[in-house]
Amino acid sequence: MARGRGRGGPIRGGGGVMRAPYKPKPTYVPRHPFDFILCEPAFPRVKPAPNEDAFTQALMKRNADLSPTPQEQAAVLSLVTKIQNAFDNLIVAPGNFDSCQVDESRQVGSFKKGTMISGHNVADIVVILKTLPTKECVGALGNRIIEDLKNAGAKEALALITNDRGFEISNTDATVRVLVTTVHQNLRKLDPEIHLDFRVVQSHLAAIRHSRWFEESAHHSSVKVLIRLLRDLRNRFEGFEPLTPWMLDLLAHSSIMNNPSRQALPINVAFRRVLQLLASGLFLPGSSGITDPCEGGNLRVHTSLTLEQQDTVCLTAQILVRILAHGGYKHILEGNSRLVTDTSVFNGVVVSPLDKAYEKPLDSKDGEGEEMDADNGGDEAMETVEN
Known part of the structure; x- marks a missing residue:
């Protein structure tokens, strides 16, 4: 008598082990936590919202205390403008400066966004190089900017400090951090022994994107x-x-x-x-x-x-x-x-x-x-x- 046949072939002997049906791994779906503002239409109030005028006034007073004074803003703006002009002139007329080639410079950070805090008179400028950002060219670029500022008639004492992100130029009232990066096509050519760190250079490009988004949306x-x-x-x-x-x-x-x-x-x-x-x-x-x-x-x-x-x-x-x-x-x-x-x-x-x-x-x-x-x-x- 022929053995019965099921779907997929003949049925084997009774000693086989039945396999559990395949269960696909559940898809990971991140969830948004409960947010009363988004769900407020589903939770109508049973009594009016409490008066929070005192809380609002305290927040605004704290913001006023944190906001920079007009003198602080003017000091930072003056130094930023001078350094920005120096970079613009270097792009147009580099002269005999061949340590690197500057493509463009852009303001980023809290001063650009209008969120600077009093007592922290620091502005940020990202400089994009056409050439690879070697550690030597960062110092040479800083010295060139200082030289151009003095030639332009800067009378205040200027200090230059180089670091692993670029360099800082400061006077008694303000500081401008110059963050050095390079064009996108150079990112994969970076050598950690010679050039600035890849993640640092990448973060400076991200800062430009953040500043642009903030200006458009926030x-x-x-x-x-x-x-x-x-x-x-x-x-x-x-x-x-x-x-x-x-x-x-x-x-x-x-x-x-x-x-x-x-x-x-x-x-x-x-x-x-x-x-x-x-x-x-x-x-x-x-x-x-x-x-x-x-x-x-x-x-x-x-x-x-x-x-x-x-x-x-x-x-x-x-x-x-x-x-x-x-x-x-x-x-x-x-x-x-x-x-x-x-x-x-x-x-x-x-x-x-x-x-x-x-x-x-x-x-x-x-x-x-x-x-x-x-x-x-x-x-x-x-x-x-x-x-």
Whole structure:
């Protein structure tokens, strides 16, 4: 009697092992954390929003205290203009200068964006070379600019300091950091023994893209105010130090402009929203975070942070949200990291410090996981730019 045949061939003996049906690996889909501003239509208020005029006034006063004085702005603008003119003249008429060839120079950073903080009178200029950026040509270029400034009639004492990013020219009132890079077709020709570091050069090109995007998309005055407040928060709270200036720019822009009405939110609502988003896990693994508008491939800006840094940012924001919820905004605007590490009382409510959720594995060197991206548009190298 013939054996029965099933689909796929004859049935073998009864001793075979049945295989479990193939289950494809579920697709990884990053999620956006809960955001009350985006979900507000689904959660109508049962009572009017509380009056936050005092909070708004405190934020604006803090911004006024952080804003540079007219004298500081004039001092930085004067030095920037002189150096920019020197580069323009060098491009048009290099004369006997053959150490390198300058293609163009562009202003970037906080002074260009209008987010400079008082007491930090520093401006940034990116210089793009047609030639490869050797370490020797950086010093020669700096000396040439100093010479041209003196020939143009500069009377103040100028100091030149070279570093691994370019050079700095400063007087008694201001400093201009000249960040050296090269045209795109030269990037793969860089030799670390001879030229500037690849990541540094790449980050300077990214700074130009960031500046251009900011000028086109984030020029609203409220965005600039919030950036200044967030930079001040980062300077005072150690847990926010991993956040780069570019992350703060995108955080401020998204918190103010990303809402159903597409109109700028009030500064008090946007400031609270930043802390709530960070506290709810905007910059944690599995979150969609914020996509970098200047990089391809839907790159999320927070993936350049280590897992430990992501946890620290979230923990710090969670404590500040609790303090803010109980009326402690003055302490947030004027306090420091002790608010995060010490137990505090606000209006009879005890706010105690939180424990870290992430523990660094013993066999891990840097705490980085699958979420890490080692080439995130030069964010690590951008740490010193605009700080």
